Amino acid sequence: MSKMHLKLKVNGQEVETLAEPRELLIHVLREKLDITGPHIGCETSHCGACTVDMDGKSVKSCTVFAAQAQGAQITTIEGIANPEGMHVLQEMFREHHGLQCGFCTPGMITRAWRLLQENPNPTEEEVRFGMSGNLCRCTGYQNIVKAVLAAASEMNSAKEAAE
Amino acid sequence: MIPPAFDYHRPESLDAALKLLGAHGDEARVLAGGHSLIPMMKLRMAEFAHLIDLQAIEDLRDIAVGDTIRIGAMTTQAELLDHAGLAEAAPILSEAAMQIADPQVRYMGTIGGNVANGDPGNDMPGLMQCLDATYTLAGPDGTRDVSARDFYEAAYMTAREDDEILVAISFPRHAPGYAYEKQKRKIGDYATAAAAVLIEAEGGKVKSASVAMTNLSDVPVYSEGAGAALLGTACDAAALDAAVIAMLGDIDPMEDNRGPVAFKQHVAGVILRRAIERAWKRA
Ligand SMILES: Cc1cc2nc3c(=O)[nH]c(=O)nc-3n(C[C@H](O)[C@H](O)[C@H](O)COP(=O)(O)OP(=O)(O)OC[C@H]3O[C@@H](n4cnc5c(N)ncnc54)[C@H](O)[C@@H]3O)c2cc1C
């Protein structure tokens, strides 16, 4: 089967590559574009380690064909930090020990990044529900939830200060 | 987990999609959110020479809320949950959609894919039978309507012909008493048992009731008997018992990794009772 000329916007940059339609987005990102932040945990749509943001949606990139992403805007963990340094979410994961081995963290933060844009002021329950597509085998989730809630409140205070 | 190779098509109109489907026959499949199809292809349980992605067909995303509610097949579960008009007009739909999979899957998975798939584990088919929904299918000779209650023939076998595309789902506004109750092993799991219940009350008695069950047979189960058992009652203990007995006569669960048959029957009874009690409180 012939390869497709794939055009994507990844972390703000236009990129082009050749890929077979059946290739999964996670493989194209990691192997063709050298974007290795999103991880492969289960490869069966369950763990969320491969989560990236595609056109404003959190998706499991192991369950998206490269071809489906043709023309899409993708944000990965690499695109979440800003030029001045780490994103508040990253800072809060560090401060609240929201990670141990760190394998799930890129997916967790990428998911939380979208969640907080949709719901800037979530309750603990909303964080747990909104993050339920991401599994962590180390932390027991407690500190991940704490980190996301802390990031929300930091981001809200920063917004208020700016206004 | 690399799926077999295929040619990818992204038509921009329903006509173009139907033509592609007609040209490639059973070598082709339509791709909606891909969250049932891609896992099957990765496991090599399904293989197609052509995939016709419906994502660019805007007409398949319309939502219209009137006396009848009509939802385009390509509406995602996340879009269903975000739509304020739908939440008000059909709260049972939001209640069920919230219990499907996890956030990432709900951003991609569509209502059309959920009902067309034919997997007994899908939640929307049973709900659609409870709502007495109608599916509109487009084919080479135009469109036709099929009742959700007549659509499911066996696991992955439906009344849809190979050259047809599901375009929309419609159902009337539902009764004020509603509940979608689901037992699952963990968040994101398919149902061990799920029940959709609608109840309309008048003068403290049930005037009409509709009951459907999920993942307790190779097709969704609309239990006319369970609904009938509630008619004219105040959903008292005897009525609940009668509804559960009627429902148990209609389901046909199989033993699998969610448990043996007796366990599933037990869970089905518990879930149906909870659903009726909650729907009755709201009725
Ligand atoms: C981790 C995980 C957990 C899940 N948990 C649940 C759950 O709890 N409950 C639940 O209900 N589902 C669950 N699902 C399935 C999910 O909801 C799927 O998205 C859904 O079953 C199919 O919708 P889709 O849009 O992804 O369809 P696809 O996967 O693209 O398609 C499914 C099938 O339907 C056909 N099809 C799709 N659209 C049309 C159309 N318009 N016309 C004709 N044929 C069409 C396709 O050809 C294919 O055969 C889960 C999936 C995952 C990965």
Ligand code: FES
């Ligand atoms: S690697 Fe994609 S969900 Fe686990």
Ligand code: FES
């Ligand atoms: S920190 Fe190890 S899996 Fe989450």
